[in-house]
Amino acid sequence: xxxxxxxxxxxxxxxxxxxxxxxxxxxxxxxxxxxxxxxxxxxxxxxxxxxxxxxxxxxxxxxxxxxxxxxxxxxxxxxxxxxxxxxxxxxxxxxxxxxxxxxxxxxxxxxxxxxxxxxxxxxxxxxxxxxxxxxxxxxxxxxxxxxxxxxxxxxxxxxxxxxxxxxxxxxxxxxxxxxxxxxxxxxxxxxxxxxxxxxxxxxxxxxxxxxxxxxxxxxxxxxxxxxxxxxxxxxxxxxxxxxxxx
Ligand code: BJW
Numbered sequence: 711x712x713x714x715x716x717x718x719x720x721x722x723x724x725x726x727x728x729x730x731x732x733x734x735x736x737x738x739x740x741x742x743x744x745x746x747x748x749x750x751x752x753x754x755x756x757x758x759x760x761x762x763x764x765x766x767x768x769x770x771x772x773x774x775x776x777x778x779x780x781x782x783x784x785x786x787x788x789x790x791x792x793x794x795x796x797x798x799x800x801x802x803x804x805x806x807x808x809x810x811x812x813x814x815x816x817x818x819x820x821x822x823x824x825x826x827x828x829x830x831x832x833x834x835x836x837x838x839x840x841x842x843x844x845x846x847x848x849x850x851x852x853x854x855x856x857x858x859x860x861x862x863x864x865x866x867x868x869x870x871x872x873x874x875x876x877x878x879x880x881x882x883x884x885x886x887x888x889x890x891x892x893x894x895x896x897x898x899x900x901x902x903x904x905x906x907x908x909x910x911x912x913x914x915x916x917x918x919x920x921x922x923x924x925x926x927x928x929x930x931x932x933x934x935x936x937x938x939x940x941x942x943x944x945x946x947x948x949x950x951x952x953x954x955x956x
Pocket of ligand 1: 897899
């Protein structure tokens, strides 16, 4: 892989870098991406049929089981080198913001702090009627009841048709508008509003780097593209930008 000198200078000299990650960054940890075909029990479903409030109210058991299956995969997974590079970057770049669409918590497990969880976290539960967060663990079986009002609990994630949590949206917009370099890693760029952040950053003067296995709808607007697995590209990029790194 050839990394341009312009990109390395930009990385070294940027005081504010904003990174948006998608499910591709966790693929090398063994977690299927969102648009990978589901297998086994789930082969007949698409995520679009399961990650909606309508699906949950129509068949709560089914959707809860899907989340239980995913939680199990996540609990067996480990952060990979891509997560680890981003965790180290937070101490190298003064204004470093990490936005993730992933609900798997692997960035935090790699050591990243202040991660903006744009689509929530699969390990938390909240009330499906009032939205309040609970301490009830997401147990297997049927969806548990809210301790306050007995309504069904749901995973604390953002489904299609739902709004991004205010704090996450505010931080994401501010960090995108303010950065000098915006990096999108392992995201298909088809789910909004996350997919609009790169363009927002560029419209305010930032340069845009895309890291992905394949081309995406964001590729044509990227100032720099590094094509390949994030778990290989990010360590190479880190080594090239900061050769003193371990
Ligand atoms: C690798 C790799 C490796 C693999 N290395 N790379 C504007 C235009 C059109 C539509 C809309 C719009 N605004 C809103 C919408 C509707 C909708 C939407 O975007 N639909 C699209 C499908 C068209 N958006 C919403 O509903 C959002 N809400 C909203 O806008 O609220 C306002 C509103 C309210 C009411 C009415 C109208 C508006 C909410 C979106 C919530 C998305 N939720 C999910 C589920 C989260 C919970 C869970 O995990 O269960 O979030 S869906 C799913 O997609 C998940 C992901 O975070 C998200 C993005 O997927 P991601 O991460 O990009 O994964 P993939 O699989 O798509 O791509 C993987 C990529 O990795 C690929 O590119 C690979 O090549 C790459 N890759 N291995 C590097 N090793």
